[in-house]
Amino acid sequence: xxxxxxxxxxxxxxxxxxxxxxxxxxxxxxxxxxxxxxxxxxxxxxxxxxxxxxxxxxxxxxxxxxxxxxxxxxxxxxxxxxxxxxxxxxxxxxxxxxxxxxxxxxxxxxxxxxxxxxxxxxxxxxxxxxxxxxxxxxxxxxxxxxxxxxxxxxxxxxxxxxxxxxxxxxxxxxxxxxxxxxxxxxxxxxxxxxxxxxxxxxxxxxxxxxxxxxxxxxxxxxxxxxxxxxxxxxxxxxxxxxxxxxxxxxxxxxxxxxxxxxxxxxxxxxxxxxxxxxxxxxxxxxxxxxxxxxxxxxxxxxxxxxxxxxxxxxxxxxxxxxxxxxxxxxxxxxxxxxxxxxxxxxxxxxxxxxxxxxxxxxxxxxxxxxxxxxxxxxxxxxxxxxxxxxxxxxxxxxxxxxxxxxxxxxxxxxxxxxxxxxxxxxxxxxx
Amino acid sequence: xxxxxxxxxxxxxxxxxxxxxxxxxxxxxxxxxxxxxxxxxxxxxxxxxxxxxxxxxxxxxxxxxxxxxxxxxxxxxxxxxxxxxxxxxxxxxxxxxxxxxxxxxxxxxxxxxxxxxxxxxxxxxxxxxxxxxxxxxxxxxxxxxxxxxxxxxxxxxxxxxxxxxxxxxxxxxxxxxxxxxxxxxxxxxxxxxxxxxxxxxxxxxxxxxxxxxxxxxxxxxxxxxxxxxxxxxxxxxxxxxxxxxxxxxxxxxxxxxxxxxxxxxxxxxxxxxxxxxxxxxxxxxxxxxxxxxxxxxxxxxxxxxxxxxxxxxxxxxxxxxxxxxxxxxxxxxxxxxxxxxxxxxxxxxxxxxxxxxxxxxxxxxxxxxxxxxxxxxxxxxxxxxxxxxxxxxxxxxxxxxxxxxxxxxxxxxxxxxxxxxxxxxxxxxxxxxxxxxxxxxxxxxxxxxxxxxxxxxxxxxxx
Numbered sequence: 001x002x003x004x005x006x007x008x009x010x011x012x013x014x015x016x017x018x019x020x021x022x023x024x025x026x027x028x029x030x031x032x033x034x035x036x037x038x039x040x041x042x043x044x045x046x047x048x049x050x051x052x053x054x055x056x057x058x059x060x061x062x063x064x065x066x067x068x069x070x071x072x073x074x075x076x077x078x079x080x081x082x083x084x085x086x087x088x089x090x091x092x093x094x095x096x097x098x099x100x101x102x103x104x105x106x107x108x109x110x111x112x113x114x115x116x117x118x119x120x121x122x123x124x125x126x127x128x129x130x131x132x133x134x135x136x137x138x139x140x141x142x143x144x145x146x147x148x149x150x151x152x153x154x155x156x157x158x159x160x161x162x163x164x165x166x167x168x169x170x171x172x173x174x175x176x177x178x179x180x181x182x183x184x185x186x187x188x189x190x191x192x193x194x195x196x197x198x199x200x201x202x203x204x205x206x207x208x209x210x211x212x213x214x215x216x217x218x219x220x221x222x223x224x225x226x227x228x229x230x231x232x233x234x235x236x237x238x239x240x241x242x243x244x245x246x247x248x249x250x251x252x253x254x255x256x257x258x259x260x261x262x263x264x265x266x267x268x269x270x271x272x273x274x275x276x277x278x279x280x281x282x283x284x285x286x287x288x289x290x291x292x293x294x295x296x297x298x299x300x301x302x303x304x305x306x307x308x309x310x311x312x313x314x315x316x317x318x319x320x321x322x323x324x325x326x327x328x329x330x331x332x333x334x335x336x337x338x339x340x341x342x343x344x345x346x347x348x349x350x351x352x353x354x355x356x357x358x359x360x361x362x363x364x365x366x367x368x369x370x371x372x373x374x375x376x377x378x379x380x381x382x383x384x385x386x387x388x389x390x391x392x393x394x395x396x397x398x399x400x401x402x403x404x405x406x407x408x409x410x411x412x413x414x415x416x417x418x419x420x421x422x423x424x425x426x427x428x429x430x431x
Numbered sequence: 432x433x434x435x436x437x438x439x440x441x442x443x444x445x446x447x448x449x450x451x452x453x454x455x456x457x458x459x460x461x462x463x464x465x466x467x468x469x470x471x472x473x474x475x476x477x478x479x480x481x482x483x484x485x486x487x488x489x490x491x492x493x494x495x496x497x498x499x500x501x502x503x504x505x506x507x508x509x510x511x512x513x514x515x516x517x518x519x520x521x522x523x524x525x526x527x528x529x530x531x532x533x534x535x536x537x538x539x540x541x542x543x544x545x546x547x548x549x550x551x552x553x554x555x556x557x558x559x560x561x562x563x564x565x566x567x568x569x570x571x572x573x574x575x576x577x578x579x580x581x582x583x584x585x586x587x588x589x590x591x592x593x594x595x596x597x598x599x600x601x602x603x604x605x606x607x608x609x610x611x612x613x614x615x616x617x618x619x620x621x622x623x624x625x626x627x628x629x630x631x632x633x634x635x636x637x638x639x640x641x642x643x644x645x646x647x648x649x650x651x652x653x654x655x656x657x658x659x660x661x662x663x664x665x666x667x668x669x670x671x672x673x674x675x676x677x678x679x680x681x682x683x684x685x686x687x688x689x690x691x692x693x694x695x696x697x698x699x700x701x702x703x704x705x706x707x708x709x710x711x712x713x714x715x716x717x718x719x720x721x722x723x724x725x726x727x728x729x730x731x732x733x734x735x736x737x738x739x740x741x742x743x744x745x746x747x748x749x750x751x752x753x754x755x756x757x758x759x760x761x762x763x764x765x766x767x768x769x770x771x772x773x774x775x776x777x778x779x780x781x782x783x784x785x786x787x788x789x790x791x792x793x794x795x796x797x798x799x800x801x802x803x804x805x806x807x808x809x810x811x812x813x814x815x816x817x818x819x820x821x822x823x824x825x826x827x828x829x830x831x832x833x834x835x836x837x838x839x840x841x842x843x844x845x846x847x848x849x850x851x852x853x854x855x856x857x858x859x860x861x862x863x864x865x866x867x868x869x870x871x872x873x874x875x876x877x878x879x880x881x882x883x884x885x886x887x888x889x890x891x892x893x894x
Contacts, residue, residue, distance in 0.1 A: 019767040019819065023464050025505045029546070029569045038477070038524050039456070040504065046459035049469075053458050058471075064455035083760035084769070 007062060010098040011055035017091050020084045021048045027078035027088075032360040032378045033071060041068050044078035044088050051095050066103045069096050071371060073364030073378075074233050075327035089332075093273075096235035105236055113239025117194075117226035118246065124171065124223060127198050131165035138164055142410040144417065158372045161410035162403060163199060170197045170204045171223035177208075178254070182215030184307060189256040190220045191270065193263035195399035197223060203399065206426035207262045207299055213429055214307050219254035227269040228277075230365055240277055248285050251292070258306065259296045262422055264326035264398035265365070268333055271296040298329060300339040300397050300421055312347035321424065322354040322391035324382065324405060326398030330358055339397045342421045346428030354389035356382075363404035379408040387414050395421045432494050434473045441476055444486050449525075451475040460501060460520045464567075465509040465854050466770050466818065472499070472513040477522040481542055481600075481639040484521070488637055489606030491519055497883050498604075500633045502544060502572030507771060508852030510579060510632045514887045521637065523574050529553045530640070537645045538597055538614055543574030543638045547581075550643070560648035562589035565848065566759070574638045580630035582848030584681045587806030588714075589646075591848070592629065598642035599625040603635075604879035614642055632850055633885040635878055649714035652680070653724045654748040657709045657731045658702045658738040662686075665707040666781040668734035669805045672711075673778075675730050677723045682806030683710040683755050686785065689762065689800040689813075693754050696761045701754055702738065709736075709805060710755050712748075758802040759813070765798070766815035770827060774838035775847030778808040787837035788812045794833070795826040809847035835861070851889050859890065 027044040028034050040046040047068055053059035072092060079088040105113075116123045138148035147161035170192055181187040188211065196204040211218055225246050231239035251259070261267045275293050278286035303309050321343050329335040343351045362368065362378025382405060386394045394409075394416055396402060406418040432440075434452075442450045451457060452474055461469035473496070478484055491498050497518040501511040513520055526544040533539070534557050541550055547568040551561045564583035565571055571581065577599065582591040598612025611624035628636060659665035669682060685693070685708050694701040702708065709731075713723045724741070731739050742748035763769040776784045785801065788810075792799040803810035812834060818824050835845055835858050845855050845862050860868050871890045875882065882892035 016767075019817070020764075022763055022769050023462055025464060025503055025567065025570045028503060029548075038522075039451075040459040041456055049459060049462060050455055059454055059458055061454050064453060068455055084763035085760070 007102045008055050020086045030077040030081045036374050036377045066099045075360040076331035080331045100235035113231035113236045118242035120223045145410040147410040161407050166201045170201045176222040177218050177220040179217045181217035184215040187217035187256050188258045188260045191261040193266040200399050203420040206423045209426045219256045221250040227266040229269045260299050262299045264329035267298045268328035298335050300342045301335050304338040304341050311344045315347045318350040320391045321349040321393045322389040324396040325358045326401050339421045348428045354385045356385045361401045361404045363400045383408040393417050395419050449477040463504040463506040463511040467509045470513045472518045472520045475520045479525045485602040485606045488602050492605045502575035503570045505567040505571045507849040508854040510852040539643045544572045559645040563592045579850045588678045588680045595644040599628050600640040601636040601638045632888045651717040651720045652714035654712045654742040656740045656751050657736040658705045659707045662706050662785050663782045664735040671730045679711045680714045681712045684805035686801040689802045693757050693761045762800045762813045768816045768818040770814040772812045773847045773849045775809040776841045776843030780841040791830050791833045795830040
């Protein structure tokens with residue numbers, strides 16, 4: 001597609017959705033990017049107007065629209081606050097697909113989405129070679145967080161503080177699993193997500209431990225491809241479909257009652273976006289992807305709503321823990337109370353609510369690479385709320401948020417530790 | 432001077448990152464919240480220090496460029512839509528420092544771009560209260576609130592923005608610095624220029640700072656809902672409560688159309704047969720609130736309320752207010768375009784106004800849901816339509832004409848709180864007089880000889 005008229009026509013099909021925007025501006029105060037840049041084109045109202053303008057030939061600069069669309073964390077805060085309920089995320093996804101398709105996806109993204117993330121063996125090999133090599137350039141920087149930084153790589157990754165990639169990823173440490181339902185009578189498929197497989201391996205192991213503790217059978221093939229979110233937000237439908245099919249193949253081979261993930265972003269992708277791509281799959285795959293919608297569940301919600309785990313009274317001197325809402329968990333899936341309840345399950349931790357817990361941490365996956373300054377600015381505001389809460393640990397239900405929040409806390413030398421809610425619960429099972 | 436040369440010149444003052452000239456950037460400042468056609472400005476500038484406002488204004492005045500000041504762009508009458516494609520938009524949302532909250536003398540000093548709810552929260556942190564609460568308070572700026580004299584739900588008891596303005600600093604069209612008012616309760620130094628700036632809609636000067644009155648917060652509050660099977664009874668109850676010398680902090684009204692639509696959407700169990708409900712909140716000293724609650728319930732029952740529900744705790748209070756909070760979102764979801772009007776009448780005339788709205792809805796075959804601030808006669812008839820349907824939208828425009836005629840005949844006004852802007856400028860003479868228009872034009876011509884400050888707003892300086 002190279003014809004601007006054709007692009008305009010494709011965007012025109014969004015008119016029925018965009019027309020509902022009453023331009024009230026209530027997306028402004030909740031938008032993390034707007035609060036950082038104060039620019040109207042960075043907030044939903046502005047972006048919707050620009051999409052509309054291109055469809056009406058008022059705007060002719062497709063590159064500019066692509067850039068504006070890219071300056072978005074896809075956190076869904078605007079949609080959650082929108083009085084007329086405009087389907088902003090859906091509009092942005094569709095617009096990204098046609099506009100990024102028009103201006104062209106960078107070759108590197110095409111290679112990553114369509115080859116590496118779709119071909120599990122390739123991704124796994126790359127990371128296994130990369131993990132030991134990374135130790136040559138990453139230096140331990142903060143012992144409280146166990147984070148490293150890489151001054152030599154600063155042109156690419158900035159001054160980030162990240163955990164080192166473990167030498168043994170989950171698919172090697174644990175491998176494939178297929179255990180029958182135990183005392184709970186329930187069997188789940190466990191989808192760790194890429195970060196859960198390759199970075200926060202201990203977090204994934206904690207999930208498996210908790211499932212085992214509650215007598216839940218687990219189906220886990222050796223390794224899933226990426227859930228597809230990076231390709232989805234980049235508007236690369238080819239890449240999405242290339243990643244989706246092998247995932248569905250693996251799932252179709254197993255029997256399970258629920259499909260559980262410890263990652264808010266993966267859960268939202270499997271539950272909300274996979275069915276949207278179903279019409280582009282063959283009938284068999286499409287129906288299967290749509291059918292998953294009712295099986296996909298966040299692990300916190302599974303513990304509280306399905307297993308109905310009861311909480312114990314909080315012990316004296318319990319460790320103070322606060323909670324950060326992952327945007328996908330809270331705004332897309334409505335999982336709000338469950339992770340907070342998980343913190344209180346063991347009685348070992350005292351839950352305290354921090355200010356602005358619902359606000360985005362600024363991670364947004366590849367957004368933080370492209371717009372590191374904005375991402376860091378948003379992250380630092382989250383850091384302030386975390387440290388002011390007086391908690392010793394900040395828990396959350398999404399590994400992508402964990403990377404971002406660990407980074408900002410580590411950079412500022414704060415002692416507050418970052419944990420997944422399930423890690424806290426798993427640790428308490430030993431006590 | 433060409434616009435490119437001017438942009439370069441301006442960049443020297445405020446930095447080139449704060450001068451927006453690209454198509455996509457300019458286009459995102461072509462609209463506000465009003466249902467009006469967008470106008471794309473030639474340039475958008477974003478000063479980061481209040482002093483820069485004067486320097487910028489002088490440059491634009493000398494270059495003969497029309498100026499539209501914009502805070503958050505939540506205006507409902509087009510006041511922040513540029514007048515022409517030659518216009519420059521001056522953004523004030525980066526001038527957002529709360530400079531002082533004074534607990535001894537009860538005032539705040541803020542820069543023009545401070546968001547209303549940010550000021551309210553800063554005051555609350557020091558246990559003080561900034562009462563004006565326009566619907567857009569989480570977005571709108573103080574400068575915009577002053578320029579539009581924004582109202583809100585608490586108008587009846589606490590007044591509107593103008594009642595809290597103690598002083599204003601601003602720049603005139605030629606960039607001269609003007610200061611009016613003080614940090615004192617009493618101040619008669621010079622003309623009341625701060626008062627003149629209130630409601631001036633960016634036509635007389637560019638506000639940079641304000642001194643605003645704060646009050647001690649009420650210690651207690653009570654909320655209740657009263658159900659009526661007849662509009663007239665509901666309206667009589669409003670007047671009777673005030674006649675009994677009870678002034679509620681809010682007294683909100685929802686008509687049957689709104690009640691049914693809110694209940695369909697939220698399923699909160701509203702009285703779907705009711706002709707109207709009143710949501711009333713009383714606040715003040717605990718003893719006074721209790722006394723007034725009893726009086727209010729007595730009056731409501733005497734006026735024929737079929738049911739009165741009193742919120743026992745905070746959770747119940749939130750539930751009662753849910754109906755009002757959801758009124759606009761629910762109406763807005765019904766159709767693609769939501770035209771929110773704010774014609775206002777003396778509160779005793781609410782039944783006549785409601786009958787008028789109903790007849791207009793029937794005459795033009797339109798759905799109009801009405802809610803609003805019954806205590807001060809400020810209703811929001813909300814017309815649900817689709818602006819792409821040319822024939823229907825023409826009927827909407829005719830309906831609005833009729834609504835204004837009815838409001839004016841009842842001794843009311845075109846706009847209670849949304850402003851005149853360009854949306855209602857054509858009706859201004861009907862409410863006021865030819866002399867009023869001429870006086871306004873003479874005033875503006877004297878202060879802004881080139882007619883560059885928001886020239887088509889309030890009265891059109893090009894005509």
